[in-house]
Amino acid sequence: MISVRAAGEAGQGVESSSAGFAKAMMRSGFHVFVLLDYHSRIRGGHNFATVRISTEPLWSHSEPVHILLALDEEAIPRHLSQIVPGGAIIYDENHQVNPETLGGDILAVPAPIIRIAREVGGKELMANTVAFAIAAGLMELPLEPIEGIIQENFRKKGSAVVASNLRVSRVAYEWARENYARRIPFHLTPRAMPGRMLMNGNEAFALGALLGGCKFVAGYPMTPGSPVLEWMAAHAARYGVVAMQVEDEIAALNMAVGAAYAGVRAMTTTSGGGFSLMVEALGLAGMTETPVVIYEAQRPGPSTGMATRTEQGDLLFVLHASQGEFPRIVLAPGTIEQAFETGWRAFNLAERYQCPVIVLSDHYLATSLRDVTQEALGLEKLEIDRGKLLSEAQLDALPEREYKRYAFTEDGISPRAVPGHPKGVYTVMSDEHDEMGHITEDPVNRRLMMEKRMRKLKLALNEMRPPSLYGPEEAEITFVGWGSTYGPLREAVDRLNAGGVKANMVHIVDVWPFPAEAVKNILSRARRLIAVENNYSGQMADLIRMMTGIEIKERILKYDGRPLSPEFIMKGV
Amino acid sequence: MGDVRDFYVPIRPTWCTGCGNFGIWNALKQALAQLDLKPHQVAVISGIGCGSKLPDYTYVNGFMGLHGRTLPLATGVKMANHELVVICTHGDGDAYAEGLGHMMHAARRNIGIVDIVQDNRVYGLTKGQFSPTSERGRISKTSPWGSIELPVNPLLVALAAGATFVARSWSGDVDHLTWLITEAIKHRGYALIDVLQPCVTFNRAQAYDFYRPRVYKLEEDPHYDPTNLNLAFQKAQEWDDRIPIGIFYRTEERPAYEEMMPALAFGPLVKQPLGQFSEEQIQKLMAEFV
Ligand SMILES: Cc1ncc(C[n+]2csc(CCOP(=O)(O)OP(=O)(O)O)c2C)c(N)n1
Ligand code: SF4
Numbered sequence: 001m002i003s004v005r006a007a008g009e010a011g012q013g014v015e016s017s018s019a020g021f022a023k024a025m026m027r028s029g030f031h032v033f034v035l036l037d038y039h040s041r042i043r044g045g046h047n048f049a050t051v052r053i054s055t056e057p058l059w060s061h062s063e064p065v066h067i068l069l070a071l072d073e074e075a076i077p078r079h080l081s082q083i084v085p086g087g088a089i090i091y092d093e094n095h096q097v098n099p100e101t102l103g104g105d106i107l108a109v110p111a112p113i114i115r116i117a118r119e120v121g122g123k124e125l126m127a128n129t130v131a132f133a134i135a136a137g138l139m140e141l142p143l144e145p146i147e148g149i150i151q152e153n154f155r156k157k158g159s160a161v162v163a164s165n166l167r168v169s170r171v172a173y174e175w176a177r178e179n180y181a182r183r184i185p186f187h188l189t190p191r192a193m194p195g196r197m198l199m200n201g202n203e204a205f206a207l208g209a210l211l212g213g214c215k216f217v218a219g220y221p222m223t224p225g226s227p228v229l230e231w232m233a234a235h236a237a238r239y240g241v242v243a244m245q246v247e248d249e250i251a252a253l254n255m256a257v258g259a260a261y262a263g264v265r266a267m268t269t270t271s272g273g274g275f276s277l278m279v280e281a282l283g284l285a286g287m288t289e290t291p292v293v294i295y296e297a298q299r300p301g302p303s304t305g306m307a308t309r310t311e312q313g314d315l316l317f318v319l320h321a322s323q324g325e326f327p328r329i330v331l332a333p334g335t336i337e338q339a340f341e342t343g344w345r346a347f348n349l350a351e352r353y354q355c356p357v358i359v360l361s362d363h364y365l366a367t368s369l370r371d372v373t374q375e376a377l378g379l380e381k382l383e384i385d386r387g388k389l390l391s392e393a394q395l396d397a398l399p400e401r402e403y404k405r406y407a408f409t410e411d412g413i414s415p416r417a418v419p420g421h422p423k424g425v426y427t428v429m430s431d432e433h434d435e436m437g438h439i440t441e442d443p444v445n446r447r448l449m450m451e452k453r454m455r456k457l458k459l460a461l462n463e464m465r466p467p468s469l470y471g472p473e474e475a476e477i478t479f480v481g482w483g484s485t486y487g488p489l490r491e492a493v494d495r496l497n498a499g500g501v502k503a504n505m506v507h508i509v510d511v512w513p514f515p516a517e518a519v520k521n522i523l524s525r526a527r528r529l530i531a532v533e534n535n536y537s538g539q540m541a542d543l544i545r546m547m548t549g550i551e552i553k554e555r556i557l558k559y560d561g562r563p564l565s566p567e568f569i570m571k572g573v
Numbered sequence: 574m575g576d577v578r579d580f581y582v583p584i585r586p587t588w589c590t591g592c593g594n595f596g597i598w599n600a601l602k603q604a605l606a607q608l609d610l611k612p613h614q615v616a617v618i619s620g621i622g623c624g625s626k627l628p629d630y631t632y633v634n635g636f637m638g639l640h641g642r643t644l645p646l647a648t649g650v651k652m653a654n655h656e657l658v659v660i661c662t663h664g665d666g667d668a669y670a671e672g673l674g675h676m677m678h679a680a681r682r683n684i685g686i687v688d689i690v691q692d693n694r695v696y697g698l699t700k701g702q703f704s705p706t707s708e709r710g711r712i713s714k715t716s717p718w719g720s721i722e723l724p725v726n727p728l729l730v731a732l733a734a735g736a737t738f739v740a741r742s743w744s745g746d747v748d749h750l751t752w753l754i755t756e757a758i759k760h761r762g763y764a765l766i767d768v769l770q771p772c773v774t775f776n777r778a779q780a781y782d783f784y785r786p787r788v789y790k791l792e793e794d795p796h797y798d799p800t801n802l803n804l805a806f807q808k809a810q811e812w813d814d815r816i817p818i819g820i821f822y823r824t825e826e827r828p829a830y831e832e833m834m835p836a837l838a839f840g841p842l843v844k845q846p847l848g849q850f851s852e853e854q855i856q857k858l859m860a861e862f863v
Contacts, residue, residue, distance in 0.1 A: 196863070197863050198862055212848055213847035215653070215845065237836060239836075239850070240842070241836055242652050242837065242842060244652070246645070246648075247678040248674070251644075251675055254638065254639065254645035254649065255649035256649060257649060258618070258649020258650040260649070260653075262650045262654045263654065264653040264842045280639055281642065344848075384847055384848050386847075418654075419616055420656070420657060420843070422612075424613070425613050425632060428635065428636040428637065429629065429637045431637065439626070439629050
């Protein structure tokens with residue numbers, strides 16, 4: 001396993017070239033995981049991306065770096081402490097670096113990065129292409145997949161750009177192989193690994209939503225949720241989706257509610273700040289029993305917080321947001337595969353229970369790239385279930401003017417008609433209403449209507465996936481996590497067990513209605529519980545106490561805006 | 574010609590006797606009947622306020638949403654099913670206070686929605702506070718020394734935002750309003766009808782006796798050209814002893830938002846197949862990640 005980190009100023013293309021490099025590595029037969037670390041600014045500021053490459057499946061990033069591509073002088077002092085003994089630092093020959101300060105066990109590679117970019121390519125901008133080609137040469141990895149990516153990525157810019165980038169990478173690659181390859185201990189042997197895809201949580205969710213029949217998305221850009229809106233917009237015309245960037249988040253969710261009421265699968269995408277503005281419309285969806293999906297990719301708060309950083313600080317907020325009480329479903333996918341599945345499953349749940357579904361993602365899941373197989377996405381499981389939506393024939397059979405949109409039913413779910421049919425005319429109210437939908441403040445009706453709505457949660461609870469257990473059944477330590485911490489936790493568990501400490505993890509993915517019985521069962525078997533969360537207070541641990549009475553006293557919490565790493569978890573034990 | 578009784582529901586409005594909303598309600602039903610529209614072909618979307626209760630009293634597809642958010646809600650409905658005639662009915666507080674921004678964006682988009690604003694220049698449902706269209710100096714519970722704000726001129730705002738149909742009527746002339754609503758429904762794109770609506774409980778100073786002698790119809794002025802934007806801007810500023818009503822501005826040249834949305838070229842979203850993608854389409858999507 002090798003971690004290659006590219007670090008430099010914003011605007012140097014660290015993000016896109018790392019993604020390209022990772023894809024090339026994936027095509028070379030390796031598993032990859034890409035962690036992005038960037039500032040909320042377009043130019044300036046120190047950005048880096050770490051591409052982890054392995055012959056074993058990867059679930060998270062990890063802290064040690066084997067090869068650092070220092071694209072500016074600042075990169076070395078910033079990342080030096082994370083470079084492992086025997087690691088290498090590739091930097092430009094003209095940068096002011098005293099190799100002795102790097103420590104004796106780190107290989108200094110002063111490379112003609114800028115020179116090759118300028119002289120061979122004609123543009124300094126190609127420095128990152130040069131640097132990654134040098135890294136490949138150093139590890140003696142094949143260059144062809146990198147060349148393939150260059151051809152794909154630069155095709156739009158014309159054949160001249162493609163050709164110069166290819167030339168540059170070839171020269172850089174050969175330079176590194178001739179001069180340094182023998183001096184680095186990390187070499188990976190690829191295995192054939194066909195049919196893999198590289199995607200992040202945002203893309204996986206968007207893909208799942210599209211295939212799951214999402215027809216309408218409205219949003220207002222906010223990192224890290226907006227790439228979902230962008231992805232849908234890019235595919236909208238070809239796949240029959242209306243994707244709208246609208247005036248604000250208030251409009252966005254109200255529009256989604258309107259579209260869902262009118263009969264299409266509708267969603268909005270945002271982050272915590274935007275969700276704050278949506279809170280009133282969330283209640284509207286609850287009161288009117290309108291199925292909508294809200295994709296909330298968390299970033300640190302409060303307020304504008306840290307735009308390009310990660311946190312799991314909105315759990316209790318989304319659970320309680322909006323006045324009054326109404327059913328909602330909250331899902332927190334932890335992996336790319338789960339993000340994809342949530343994409344379509346959220347709509348099924350929303351329509352089956354006629355209520356808002358909130359998908360709680362975060363910057364870490366949303367932006368980190370990982371390789372997955374198409375099989376692992378589970379396309380064959382994908383189904384579209386519209387719940388109690390009246391068909392044309394059922395509508396035809398309704399009596400004249402007697403359709404009860406909010407009919408009291410045993411399971412709390414009333415058959416839903418899409419407006420447009422002569423027998424299915426009704427009014428929807430944000431006020432309390434009777435079975436027909438008309439305003440009423442009658443106390444008996446209110447009680448029955450509240451019970452009808454809340455009854456749905458009981459049924460929905462049956463569909464909530466119980467927490468998963470990973471690791472040996474019997475363990476000294478049981479970690480409890482949720483959402484995107486799945487990967488780092490899983491890796492920490494593996495490493496602890498490999499080192500002789502028996503550990504396992506309980507991971508919660510379906511958050512609300514809370515699968516209390518299942519959580520209770522699984523946690524009461526544990527010897528030592530440690531909650532692991534990407535927030536200050538341990539919100540899930542508090543929720544578990546509220547719902548099960550089980551108190552998890554030990555907590556490993558990270559709230560510096562950066563994701564939990566396996567190393568951080570292990571250190572906290 | 575349809576029947577007004579098609580839209581009847583056996584619920585008595587909670588409006589005060591003499592409220593201008595009765596006129597707007599009647600005009601709307603008459604307009605729908607005149608255009609031979611059936612209840613299921615129409616969606617009336619409202620917010621919160623006295624006038625916003627209108628969908629509850631009318632047999633149509635109705636949705637009473639949130640205060641100030643009527644237009645976004647209606648926009649979603651229109652995008653999902655643009656074959657529905659989508660009509661907003663909401664008060665001036667709803668439309669021009671919390672909803673003013675949304676109005677400008679709806680106008681800018683030129684989405685095919687008829688926006689009827691029940692402009693009683695006061696907050697009715699919350700019992701008489703001044704509203705965005707109240708004149709300066711209006712004394713109310715929240716402006717005991719008289720409001721010190723300049724009123725919004727909704728017609729000017731709509732024109733400035735690029736609205737393609739800007740009109741005013743008053744609820745004392747149901748025939749005029751009926752006609753305006755039919756014209757607005759026939760219009761492609763966003764159509765604002767600001768309706769001067771007497772609130773006999775909280776704004777007696779601007780009730781029927783105030784408007785009746787003052788209003789005059791633009792249609793009766795042979796020199797008025799509603800396709801002339803500059804003229805419309807001028808006319809929209811007239812508010813004194815004489816108050817113009819009618820179509821201030823109208824152009825059919827700009828396509829409606831829904832006509833420009835690529836995904837709607839295949840018909841209303843709600844009628845398009847759901848998630849039925851060919852294996853080829855799916856593999857093409859997957860290939861983006863390989
Ligand atoms: C978000 C929100 N804020 C405030 C209210 C309280 N409220 C209800 S109606 C209304 C104003 C009503 O005035 P207008 O829209 O002009 O309608 P009218 O009652 O005069 O017809 C207000 C402030 C509310 N329902 N929701
Ligand atoms: S308070 Fe005014 S607007 Fe409300 S119902 Fe009474 S008269 Fe009509």
